[in-house]
Amino acid sequence: MTLHSAFEWLEATPVGIMVRESLWGFPILVAIHIMGLTLSVGTLVWFDLRLLGVSMVRSRASQLYRRIMPWMFTGFAMMFITGGLLLAGFATTAYDNVYFRLKMLALVLAAVNAFFYHRFTERRLAEWDDAAAPPMGARLAGLISICVWACVIMAGRMMSYTMF
């Protein structure tokens, strides 16, 4: 089964049909998806700014992360669920759309960046947890995260203009 045929299958599911044809289904999903931005990226950005040493520098980075984590993960769960549902409605159109592909690529880069941070940079957290100016690795992780998520948001918005 190719990705394209999987997307065709997705569009033909009852959920996919509902998203495409329902008067309120699509707007409600989009509204939740946009509001989820606040809960996901809107909270994550504060940790990124801490990593950059730009904001909330009096807080321990680890503690800031622990506090934000539940909200952030709830937000991202909302994004992936509503995103998946929206995709189901328009999967084959998305497949051909360059901004959809860019958005997926940016999401992968965000994941890779997060993985690198947690696997390597965070290991030496004790050394810089209290530091107002974290080491280069942490600052880079924060900066890349902000840039990549901005790209995800912008690519997502561009999809609306080029898919319908």
Add this chain to the structure above:
Amino acid sequence: MAPVLAWLEGTSVALAVRDSLTLNAVLSAVHLVGFTLTTGGALVANLNLLGVLFRERAAIEVTRPTSRGIAVGLSISVLTGALLFAPRASAAAANGTFQLKMLLLASAVIFHASVHQRVARDDVATPFMRRATAGVGLLLWTGLALAGCAFILLE
């Protein structure tokens, strides 16, 4: 009011935006980035005031950075918003959803800059005052987000 809006629609900037779907799209995209920063900051500030986030920190330690975030986010959104508004000024100004969005924007910002800041800095503010302030703030910012969605989705 109407002549000012008509004049605005005739400016070269407005015409440039009107004639380019790509420019509209890019402005809208950047507008959404500003939205995320603004509402994210407002959310963190209000959750803190509510007593559910960063409880161990003094409220003032959270309001200062988040207010800066809100200010930066607003700068981005208001600038891109104005550029998006310019070519369709008359129609937008007459649109009920847009009017509601602007009302909620003004209310949310003024409320945050005045009541929220005062209550956050007040050592003798009761828990009820803090929670009520946070509640109103959350309602206003959520209302703004919904109005924004309604405006783009239902046009």
